Amino acid sequence: MAAAAAKAAAAALSAAAAVAVSSERVHAEGGSGFRFPFSSSPTPPPPPPPGAPPPSQPSPAPAAEEAPRVRNDNPRTTAAGFDPNVLERGAELLRDYEKHRDADVKKMFAYLNKVEETRQAELTAQKAEHLKEAATIELEKTRVEYDEKKKLAQQQAEIKAQIARYGDELARKRSQLENETQRARNQELVKMQEDSAIRVEQLRRQIEEEIHETRRKTDKAKALIDQETAERKSKADAEGRALEKKLSEEVDRRMFLEKANAEREKWVQAINITFEHIGGGLRTILTDQNKLVVAVGGVTALAAGIYTTREGARVVWGYVDRILGQPSLIRESSRGKYPWSGVPSRAMSTMTSKLKNGSNLGKNGNGFGDVILNPSLQKRVNQLANATANTKLHQAPFRNMLFYGPPGTGKTMAARELARESGLDYALMTGGDVAPLGSQAVTKIHQLFDWAKKSNRGLLLFIDEADAFLCERNKTYMSEAQRSALNALLFRTGDQSKDIVLALATNRPGDLDSAVTDRIDEVLEFPLPGEEERCKLLKLYLDKYIVKAGDKQGKGWFRFFRRQPQKIAVKGITDDLIQEAAAKTDGFSGREIAKLMASVQAAVYGSTECELTPSLFREVVDYKVAEHQQRRKIAGHA
Numbered sequence: 001m002a003a004a005a006a007k008a009a010a011a012a013l014s015a016a017a018a019v020a021v022s023s024e025r026v027h028a029e030g031g032s033g034f035r036f037p038f039s040s041s042p043t044p045p046p047p048p049p050p051g052a053p054p055p056s057q058p059s060p061a062p063a064a065e066e067a068p069r070v071r072n073d074n075p076r077t078t079a080a081g082f083d084p085n086v087l088e089r090g091a092e093l094l095r096d097y098e099k100h101r102d103a104d105v106k107k108m109f110a111y112l113n114k115v116e117e118t119r120q121a122e123l124t125a126q127k128a129e130h131l132k133e134a135a136t137i138e139l140e141k142t143r144v145e146y147d148e149k150k151k152l153a154q155q156q157a158e159i160k161a162q163i164a165r166y167g168d169e170l171a172r173k174r175s176q177l178e179n180e181t182q183r184a185r186n187q188e189l190v191k192m193q194e195d196s197a198i199r200v201e202q203l204r205r206q207i208e209e210e211i212h213e214t215r216r217k218t219d220k221a222k223a224l225i226d227q228e229t230a231e232r233k234s235k236a237d238a239e240g241r242a243l244e245k246k247l248s249e250e251v252d253r254r255m256f257l258e259k260a261n262a263e264r265e266k267w268v269q270a271i272n273i274t275f276e277h278i279g280g281g282l283r284t285i286l287t288d289q290n291k292l293v294v295a296v297g298g299v300t301a302l303a304a305g306i307y308t309t310r311e312g313a314r315v316v317w318g319y320v321d322r323i324l325g326q327p328s329l330i331r332e333s334s335r336g337k338y339p340w341s342g343v344p345s346r347a348m349s350t351m352t353s354k355l356k357n358g359s360n361l362g363k364n365g366n367g368f369g370d371v372i373l374n375p376s377l378q379k380r381v382n383q384l385a386n387a388t389a390n391t392k393l394h395q396a397p398f399r400n401m402l403f404y405g406p407p408g409t410g411k412t413m414a415a416r417e418l419a420r421e422s423g424l425d426y427a428l429m430t431g432g433d434v435a436p437l438g439s440q441a442v443t444k445i446h447q448l449f450d451w452a453k454k455s456n457r458g459l460l461l462f463i464d465e466a467d468a469f470l471c472e473r474n475k476t477y478m479s480e481a482q483r484s485a486l487n488a489l490l491f492r493t494g495d496q497s498k499d500i501v502l503a504l505a506t507n508r509p510g511d512l513d514s515a516v517t518d519r520i521d522e523v524l525e526f527p528l529p530g531e532e533e534r535c536k537l538l539k540l541y542l543d544k545y546i547v548k549a550g551d552k553q554g555k556g557w558f559r560f561f562r563r564q565p566q567k568i569a570v571k572g573i574t575d576d577l578i579q580e581a582a583a584k585t586d587g588f589s590g591r592e593i594a595k596l597m598a599s600v601q602a603a604v605y606g607s608t609e610c611e612l613t614p615s616l617f618r619e620v621v622d623y624k625v626a627e628h629q630q631r632r633k634i635a636g637h638a
């Protein structure tokens with residue numbers, strides 16, 4: 001406020017000075033009175049710009065020495081810059097002012113106001129200028145800040161980018177490292193897997209070798225067991241047959257003894273009578289010299305003749321036996337021991353079979369004696385028999401056959417009947433007999449074939465248990481002798497023969513050597529009998545073992561001396577009962593059914609009444625069925 005007042009006073013002084021100058025000029029120009037600068041000049045001179053030199057003031061002239069007034073545009077000042085003339089003029093003006101105060105005071109204040117306003121305006125302008133500058137500075141500051149911020153942001157962005165790049169780099173390196181580690185691990189894994197695969201492969205090979213070895217050993221053991229079983233079986237069969245023969249011989253012997261005793265008594269009487277006659281005759285001879293000489297000579301000649309004949313016959317028989325005799329490998333033959341031995345019986349059997357039906361039909365009405373087969377197999381065997389008979393008729397080569405199937409299904413019987421039906425001789429051998437012959441086997445095989453070739457009718461050579469002798473040659477457990485025997489057989493059967501039909505029977509056709517199977521023309525499977533066949537078999541063996549048990553006469557001359565078996569009374573054995581038994585005996589072979597009926601016969605003979613009743617029959621059937629199941633369980637089938 002004080003500053004404002006001082007400013008106003010200074011302004012007033014300067015204004016007063018200006019007024020003084022102008023009034024002075026007026027006086028100098030001869031004008032009348034005082035003229036207020038505001039009245040002569042509507043617009044006061046503008047205040048000097050700050051910094052500009054103050055406006056020129058007219059220098060005051062002393063009143064005494066009134067020298068022509070010259071305007072001093074550059075008045076002198078004191079050393080401090082202060083001009084007292086101006087003050088004097090101001091004071092004079094103030095005095096004038098006092099005079100003219102009333103009139104001009106208002107103008108002056110207005111003028112002062114204006115000056116003040118102008119000053120205010122200047123200040124405002126200055127302030128605005130300052131504000132503008134401040135705004136500019138602020139703007140600049142903002143811009144700088146913005147730039148700084150921008151730079152910072154850029155730097156941050158760059159840092160971020162760098163961090164990101166670095167992070168990327170790190171991630172890349174890390175992933176590279178991971179990849180490398182993974183690759184290394186993978187390689188390691190692959191190596192481990194390879195190692196493991198190699199180990200597994202080695203293990204597998206080892207196991208395979210072990211399995212192979214075990215299998216080989218098992219096969220060997222199995223073959224040995226089979227061989228042993230076959231041997232045991234054949235031995236048991238032979239023993240059975242021998243026992244049966246022995247028993248029947250024993251019975252025959254006893255019967256014979258009984259008859260012989262009776263006969264002996266008869267003969268003793270006859271001999272006594274004869275000796276009485278001879279005694280009479282001897283007495284006559286001894287008393288007559290000539291008659292005595294003739295009698296001695298006759299007896300001596302007779303003895304010599306008998307002796308010579310016997311010895312000669314023995315030599316001849318030995319020779320014939322060697323040349324024509326049945327080989328030891330043959331167990332059964334329709335030719336008998338000597339070629340002529342079977343002729344009468346064959347002729348008889350052919351005659352009787354023809355007389356029976358006028359056809360080839362056998363006992364069971366199907367053309368095959370006692371063999372019961374399923375219809376399709378029966379048909380096949382019939383066709384084969386006819387074909388073989390025709391082959392023989394036309395002198396064409398025979399066809400070899402293979403019969404395979406479970407044990408006891410009629411293979412041997414069918415072969416026998418087939419030979420009979422086709423008019424061939426037949427000979428039966430067992431594969432199991434070859435191995436025990438050792439080095440003799442080859443010779444025996446050749447002997448066998450030589451013998452077989454001598455049959456005029458042609459011969460069916462049936463080799464039972466063929467797998468025991470004709471199995472794969474590369475099997476390790478096969479002996480050298482066996483292999484040679486097989487080779488001998490292969491050699492003898494290499495070409496199709498017009499003399500020999502080779503019929504092989506086996507339970508294991510897969511075991512046969514491929515060269516053997518290659519020689520086979522007809523393969524027939526003998527399955528276990530179906531229900532219908534079982535029914536027929538039961539009836540057949542019921543008839544054979546029970547119904548006709550008492551009718552049996554036997555063979556040979558001794559049959560007349562044999563004790564006849566007891567007749568069995570059959571009661572209530574109906575077709576339904578047989579059918580029931582057939583249903584129960586599912587899985588039985590023909591042999592098992594035959595044995596079942598033999599057991600029924602034994603049970604009947606074991607009973608006191610010697611009578612077959614349904615309950616006894618059922619009892620035996622049930623017992624046999626249970627036994628069969630048990631056997632299957634032991635064999636691991638059930």
Ligand SMILES: Nc1ncnc2c1ncn2[C@@H]1O[C@H](COP(=O)(O)OP(=O)(O)OP(=O)(O)O)[C@@H](O)[C@H]1O
Binds near residue numbers: 372407409465
């Ligand atoms: N189909 C059948 N018809 C009649 N009886 C049969 C039949 N099958 C088997 N048999 C009886 O079983 C016994 C044995 O028959 P065979 O010897 O023919 O059988 P296989 O099949 O040759 O047996 P393996 O294979 O054991 O030698 C015969 O004596 C017979 O009593």
